[in-house]
Amino acid sequence: MSTGSATSDAEDDETRSRRAVISSEGPPRRPTRFDPDRFSEEDPEDERSAEQERDGVSRTHQKEARQSQRNAANARERARMRVLSKAFSRLKTSLPWVPADTKLSKLDTLRLASSYICHLRQLLQEDRLQDHFVHPVNLTWPFLLSGRPEEDISSTGRLCGATA
DNA sequence: TAGGCCATCTGGTCCT
């Protein structure tokens, strides 16, 4: 299942910073698809009038503005994806039967989480059949433990782990 | 070396 290519948290940080260096340095950037800016560049055959010259300046400014907006959007996207990755690794750590140092791809994590939820659901149904046992977990958002309101979703990982 | 996985960039779309 695990192909070994999924990285641990430590590795994530390492590769991330490595990539960050690469990407922040700009020039070695991989070639992209169509880049309009590249093609709207000044054409060689131009003796410009002063007006065209001013035009060029404002165009350059527009280009720079667009580029900085793009860079900002890229940074936001990186941050967003980092949040997503962290959520995945948190989800992974809340899976029982999965040792902390196990390499799991995101897809594997989703699959295991899904099957674990199924498993928990079955347990609950069995509980309901026996009907003697009040389950400690309130199964409505935000999944509080009954009688222990200070516990939140972050503790359910440990709860799941204890279930294994 | 091929294939899987991931991070990043990018442009489009939707929402506030």
Added chain:
DNA sequence: AGGACCAGATGGCCTA
């Protein structure tokens, strides 16, 4: 207008 979200493209890294 600007930000969030999304999906496609791409290149790098790693393993079998």
